[in-house]
Amino acid sequence: MEFSEMTEKTIYTVVESHTKRKKIQSRTPNKKYEYATEKKRLERPHKNAGFHSHSQPRIQASPQIDRIPEHDMNKEFRAASSGCIAAVILGIICFILLGISTFFATKYFQASCKYQNMLDNDTQEYENSMVNMKNKCFSKDQLNSEKYGEARKNKWSCCGEKCYYFSDRHKNFEESRKFCINLGSRLLKIEDKDEQEFIQSLVSYFYWIGLSRKGIISPWMWEDGSLMHYSLALQGSNVNNNNCVYTTATKVVAALCTKQVFFICEKNYTNFDLKLSEDK
Known part of the structure; x- marks a missing residue:
């Protein structure tokens, strides 16, 4: 009996040992099997394999240095936007300024x-009025009027663009010239035939006019420095020392500058304060 019990224990122990060994062996990893299984799993197609197969290499292919940080891109975009604005x-301001200038x-x-x-x-109206006044003053019906007496009383007589001062004192040429300058005027300058006839109709004695020369070989010049363009049919000009000119009612004569006669000053109408009316 004891022998049988020992035999059973021995058999049980052997079976139990064998069972434990199998369990231990089953738990021991089979490296070849695991490698084959893992290889099959990797080779098995995945439903997202297309996405990973294309996207993954692309991400790995782009170097890290070529990527621009997002904050730098935003900064560049803001700078470009500011430049455009x-x-x-500036274009709007230039357009406005151009419009204002235009x-x-x-x-x-x-x-x-x-x-x-x-x-x-x-100017045209003034010239027309001056021509009308001049034509009126120099017309024949005015030449025989009583203006001469009024002119002698008032000293000044105005016609057209000029006013004339008829002196009642005898002076030589130089004294007459200075007297006219003191009046803000100058000795008479006769510019055309109408003016000559008008002046000669108002005088009956000798009157100095503003025509003179420095010598017999020098040209005749008016007080304003201009040459004598209008011919006055000057008498006595060939005589030496006859370097000054006076007028009478009928002629214009060269004479000695020391001769004592009346004189005529002239002044521009626009600068004259005392304007005699045409009825005087």
């Missing part, structure tokens, strides 16, 4: 043209 604003230039041109037209009209 500044350019647009507007004022147009207004200035229009005002200049208008002012020039007004000036031309005023």
Whole structure:
């Protein structure tokens, strides 16, 4: 009995040992099997294999140095946007300034043209009025009027663009010239035949006029420095030392400058304060 019990224990122990060994062996990893299984798993196609197969190499292929940080891209975008906005604003300002300049230039041109037209009209009206007055004063019906007496009383007689002062004192040529200068005028300058006839119709004695020369070989010149263009049919000009000129009612004569005679001053009508009316 004891022997049988020992035999059973021995058999149980052997079986148990064998069972434990199998369990231990089953738990021991089979490296070849695991490698084959892992290889099959990797070779098995995945549903997202297309995405990973294309995207993964692309990410790995782009070097890290070529990637621009996001904050740098934003900074560059903001800088470019600011430059565009500044350019647009500058263009608008230039356009506005150009419009303002064009507007004022147009207004200035229009005002200049208008002012020039007004000036031309005023000048033309003034010239027409002066011509009318001159023609009236120098007409034959006025030459025989009583203006001579009025002129002698008032000293000044105005016709057309000029006013004339008829002296009532005898002076030599130089004294007469200085007297006219003190009046803000100068000795008479006869510019045409009408004026000569008008002056000669108002005088009956000798009167110095503003024509003289420095010597017999020098040209005749008026007090304003101009040469004698209108021929006065001057008498006595070939005589030496006859370097000054006076007029009478009928002739114009060269004489000695020391001769004591009356004289005639002239002044521009626009600068004359005392304007005698045409009825005087």
